[in-house]
Amino acid sequence: MSEATASNDPIGAQDEQLAVNRREFLNLAWLASLGFLTLEVSGFTIAFAYPRFKEGEFGGIFTYGPVADLPEVNTSPLNYPKVKFWLSHTEEGIYALYKVCPHLGCLYGWSDQEFKFICPCHGSQYEYNGTYIQGPAPRSLDRFVIRIVDGQTGEELAVTPDDGGPVAVPDNPNAVIRVDTGAKIIGEVHD
Ligand code: FES
Structure with a gap:
């Protein structure tokens, strides 16, 4: 009896088979779209995890040179607003000073009359090489790593020491200065 029922209903069996195939297809399509979404999200995550900075942009390497073009020792620091540093040329060597005040983040300025950096927000002051003088700032100015x-x-001739000290300028007419604005050394905290 049951055999007769089965053989008498071939269309119902086909419908059921079609429904199963359709379900499988939808499941596969859903899994595939989930896979693509995961790949896309991973791709974006990796892209953001490894930011790429262009040469000469803030966050990348800024090149200055040759060193023979440097201004005289103890003259006004060079101002580079786009890459956010001042370049000071002292008798001991050069410094690249991050332009943001370590107190609350204002942009401090240079005073030729007083020969020091002064922050207009709360009056913190810093020497030509970035050393803290007075005011509410907790530390000296931050410095970027310089490679000459x-x-x-392409041979490296000099590099900023770990404590952010000066980089002596070599007596080499081909030497160029490369400031890494992605490598900041935090200024020394004062008492
Ligand atoms: S932000 Fe510079 S002294 Fe306050």
Whole structure:
């Protein structure tokens, strides 16, 4: 009896088979779209996790040179607003000073008359090399890592020490200065 029923209802069996195939297809399509979404999100995450900075932009490397073009020792610091640093040329060497005041983040300025950096917001003051003088700032100015390299061979001639000290300027007409605005050394905290 049951055999007769089955053989008498071939269309119902086909419908059921079609419904199963359709369900499988929808499941596969859903899984595939989920896979694509995961890949897309991972791609964006990786892209944001590894920011790329262009040469000469803030966050990247800024090149200045040759060193023979540097202004005289103890003259007004060079101002680079786009890459957010001042370049000071002291007798001991050069410094790249981050332009943001370590107190509450204002942009401090240079005073030729007083020969020091002064922040207009709350009056913190800093020496030509970024050392804290007075005011509410908790520390000296932050400095960027400088590398001086031979512009022809690429050989590294000098680099900022770990404590952010000066980089002596070599007596090499081909030397160029490379300031890494992605590598900041935090200024020394004062008593
Ligand atoms: S932000 Fe510079 S002294 Fe306050």
